[in-house]
Amino acid sequence: MQRIMIIGQPGSGKSTLARALSRITGLPVIHIDRIHWQSGWVERSRAEKTRLCHEAEAGEAWIFEGGHSATWDNRIRRADLLIWLDLPPGLRMWRVLWRLVRHYGRSRPDLPEGCPERLGRESLAFWAWIWNTRHSARQGMARLAGSEAAEGKLVHLRSRREVAAWLQAQESARRSGRSHAEPR
Numbered sequence: 163m164q165r166i167m168i169i170g171q172p173g174s175g176k177s178t179l180a181r182a183l184s185r186i187t188g189l190p191v192i193h194i195d196r197i198h199w200q201s202g203w204v205e206r207s208r209a210e211k212t213r214l215c216h217e218a219e220a221g222e223a224w225i226f227e228g229g230h231s232a233t234w235d236n237r238i239r240r241a242d243l244l245i246w247l248d249l250p251p252g253l254r255m256w257r258v259l260w261r262l263v264r265h266y267g268r269s270r271p272d273l274p275e276g277c278p279e280r281l282g283r284e285s286l287a288f289w290a291w292i293w294n295t296r297h298s299a300r301q302g303m304a305r306l307a308g309s310e311a312a313e314g315k316l317v318h319l320r321s322r323r324e325v326a327a328w329l330q331a332q333e334s335a336r337r338s339g340r341s342h343a344e345p346r
Contacts, residue, residue, distance in 0.1 A: 194215075249322070
């Protein structure tokens with residue numbers, strides 16, 4: 163397994179899972195937020211994000227976490243595994259709040275330098291966006307997960323407990339000499 167695609171809504175744990183899987187597999191992590199944002203919270207153009215995603219997806223080995231759904235079709239075709247983190251909205255909102263508090267005034271590890279966590283109009287708009295898109299974004303992920311390209315590659319995790327158990331299975335597989343536990 164050389165290419166792992168992780169999708170999920172904000173606060174689902176994509177970056178955390180990607181870093182944990184990287185420690186287990188040795189695969190490099192690509193964070194969509196580093197493609198989406200430039201220093202100072204400057205958003206890249208859609209065309210630039212698409213170009214950068216395609217460049218990253220062309221690599222031989224990666225754990226690619228995050229969105230830019232315009233490139234999902236290409237990414238899923240190249241991926242060996244699709245992990246869909248499908249956690250409840252309340253938990254995700256709590257996690258977004260917790261990461262704001264934990265990293266306040268600093269850039270998170272999955273963001274470019276110069277993008278400190280802050281509380282302001284933009285962050286309130288982000289929270290509203292998370293809530294307002296909770297159904298439509300999930301439907302898009304469900305379509306991807308149900309696509310022919312995802313067949314036989316999907317791991318659909320719906321709780322913190324499922325994520326922890328799946329990660330433990332990956333660690334156990336690595337220790338026993340298998341490359342990974344099979345999709346479920």
